[in-house]
Amino acid sequence: MHDGVSDRAAGLTSFRRYTWWAVPGTTGAVLVLLVGSWIVDADLPAWARALAVAALATETTASVVLLGGRLAQGPGDDERPELPSAGWLSAAATATVVLAVLPLAWRNYGLWAVAPAVTVAIGATYLRAGTRRWLIGGATVLAVVPGGAVSLAQGDGELAYAALFPAGLVAFTVWMVLGPLWAWDVAGRLDRARRLEAELAVKDERLRFAADLHDIQGHHLQVIALKSELAARLAEVDPARAAAEMREVRRLSADALRDTRAVVHGYRRTTLDDEIAGAVRVLAAADIDARMVLDPTAARTDLADSARHLLGLVMRESITNVLRHSHARHAEVDYRVTGSLARLRVSNDGADAHPAGAAGTGLTGLGERLRAAGGELTWARDGDRFVLVASLPTASTTSSASTTPSALPESGATR
Template sequence: MRTSPNDICHTGQGRSALTGRAGRCHNDRVEDGPRDRGAGLTSFRRYTWWAVPGTTVLLLVLTYGAWILDGDVPPWARAPSAPALVVEAAATVVLLGDRLTARPDPPARPRRGWLLAAGCAALVLAALPLARHNYGLWAIAPAVTVAIGATYLPVPARRLLVAGATSGALVPGTAVSLAAGDGEPVYAALFPAGLVVFTVWMMLGPLWAWDVAGRLDRARRLEAELAVKDERLRFAGDLHDIQGHHLQVIALKAELASRLTGSDPERASAEMQEVRQLCADALRDTRAVVQGYRRTTLDDEIVNATRVLAAAGIDARTDQAPGAEELPATARHLLGLVMREATTNVLRHSNAQHAEVDYRVTDGTARLRIGNDGAEESTASSDGTGLTTLAERLRAVDGELTWDRDGDRFTVTAALPLQRDERQKGGPGRGRR
C-alpha cells in the first residue's frame, strides 16, 4: 500500500509527532529543515533559484557581455558598462535570493543599498547602449530592476509599478530614434515596453509558484497544530463530563452527610458509603478514559504512521500480510507501541524521504520491520518510552526488539511469538507507569 503526500493524518498522536518537526513555521524566514527536504521543498527551491536569479544573471551576462566585447563599441562606452554589469548581476543575486528565503505574507522589504545599486547600474547599462542607438539592449537591465522591485510589492502596487515602467519604456527609445532620424521609432518604442512586460512576467511566475507552495506548506503545519489542540479539547471534554458529574454528586452527598452527623448518624453513615462508592466509580471511569486515550493497536498505528509520514512529505510504503487478527490484544498493543515509537523517531531524528513498513506472521512469530533512508547520528529517542524501554517490555513476553544503522538507513525490527496469549498480559503491564 502506498500513501501519497496529500494524505493528511487525522489523529492526535500523529499530529503531535508531526508538529514536533514542524514547529519552525512561525519564523520570518523559511528554514530548510529535514521536513522541507522530505516534502521536496528543497528541490523546488533549488529549481526556482536557477529559474529566476540564475536565468536572469545569465541573460544579463550574455546580452551585455557580448555588447561590451564588441570591437565596434567605443572604449568610453565599454569601460563603465563592465563594472555596472557586475554590480547589476550581484544585486540581482542578492535581492532575488532574499526574496526566495523570505515569507511573502507580509511582503519582505528589499535591502535598500542593493536596490539602489541595482538602479544606478541599470541607468548606466541603459544610457550607454541607448546612446549607441541599440534599442534592443538598453531596456534589459531596467526591466530586470523593475521586475526585482515588483517581487517585493503587494499586488496593487506591483501593477502600478509595471504599468508605469511599461509606459515609461516607450519614451527614451522613441525620442532617440526621432532625434537621430533613423526611421525606427516604432521598434524603439514597442520593443523596450514589451521587454519590460515579458521580464516581469517570466520573473514573477516562478516566484508566485514558490509563494503558493510555501503557503500550502504552512497551512499543512497549522492544520497539524490545530488537530493537536482539538484532541486536547476532546480529552478535556471527556474528563469534564465524567468528573463533573461525579464530583457534583459527591459534594452534595458529603454536605448532606455532614448535616446528618448529629441528628441521624445511621443515615449519615449510609450517605458516606455512597460517597465512597461514587469515588470508586469516578476513579474507574477516569482510568477508562485515560486507557482509551493511550491504548494503541498495531493496525491503527500502521494506518496512522503512513498518514503521518505522508503528511510530512515522506514516501511511506507498507506491506502488511494477513495475520494481525491472530495476535492477542496485548501483542497488538506492544507492536503498536513499537510502530508509534519508530514513526516518531523517523519524524524527529531523520532526514528521510522514503520509509517502509513490513508486517507479517512467519513460523508462529509476528515480525514488524520499519526502515527509513535518512538516519542521523542520534536516531533512537532517549526520553519517554523509547526503543530501549520497549525492548525490555518485549523481552518480558519472549519477544525481541532490535535496531541497526547501515549508512543512512535505520531499521527497527520487532518479533513477538504468537503462543503468548492473554494469560500473560500482566508481563508488559508491569512496564507501565
C-alpha cells in the same frame, strides 16, 4: 524566520532552492549572456567596454543580492515585504543607466532595455500589489520612448521595433521574475494555513478532552461527596446503611477512574439510557423524589449514537446541577419523541436564587454543541423552579461537534 524541520517536511526547502535558481540565478545568467555577448562582440572603444563590464558586474551582483534578499524574507511575505538596502538599489540603478545608454547609443534597440527591465522587476518584488501595478504599467509605457526617439532621430526606419520591443521586453521580464516569486508566496501562505489547521486540531482535541473530563469528574465527585456526607450522618444511627453507602462511594470512585482512563484512550461514550438509569439512583440517594416520564416509543426511535451521547451529557449535567445548585425535594425527567424531534426535559424545585459560581459554562458549552448538531438547549428559572429542555432531530447525523466542544466548561459551577 521559518522552522527548518517543518520546511523540509512541507517540501519548502527544495522549493526554496528551485526558486532561487529560477529567479536570482536565471536573472544573473541572462544578464551575463545577453549583455556580456554584446560587450564582447560589439565594436566598442576601450573606455566604453570597460565601463560596460563594470556596470554589468555591478548590475548582476546587485540583482542576485536584491532578489536573494526578497526570497530570504520567507514565503507569504508579499503583502508587507521589507524594503531592500538603499546602497544596493543605488548601485543597481546606476548600473542600469549605463547598460541602457551604451547599447542605445550604438542603436541596439533589442538590448538596451534588458537591464532596465530587470531593475523594474526587482523593484516590483518589494512593492505591494497596488503600487506594483503602477510601476509595471508606467515602466512598460515609458519603455516605448527612448528607442522610438533614437530611431526617429536617426531615421533608420526601425521605429516600430525600436518602440515596441523594449516595452514587450519589460513586461515579459517582469512576468518571468514575479511568476516564481508569486508561487513561492502562495506556497508560504498554504504552509501557514497547514500549520494553523494542525494547531487548531490540537486545541479542539484539548477542549474535547477537558469537556469530557469535566463531565466525568464534576458528576462523580458531586455524587461521591453527597454519599460520603450521608454515610457520615448514618455512621452512628444506622451503621449498616452507612457501610452500604460507603461501598457505593467505592464503586463510584472505581467508575470515575475507569471513565477517566476511557477519556484518555478516547473511547468513552455517554448514553442517554445509562444516564437516566443512573439519575434514578443518584436522586434517590439525595432524598429527592424523582418522577420519570419516558415515552415508550422513544426507546424504539432510530436516534443516532452521537445524538444519544449529547442527550446523555445533558442529562448528566442537569442532575449534577440539581445536586449542586438546589435544595430540591422533587425533580422530574421527561423524555419523549415528538414528530422528528427527541426532547429531554428536566425540572426541579428548590433552585438557588443566586447559585455560587453561576458564571460557569457547562450548559453554555452544551448548548453550542446541540446547536451545531441541529438541536437546541434552553433553560429558565421561574421562582424556585428550574427547567431545562434539550431537543435534537431524530434523524440527526450529528457531526464531530458532538465530540468537540465550542467552549471549555469550567471545573466549578456550570449552571
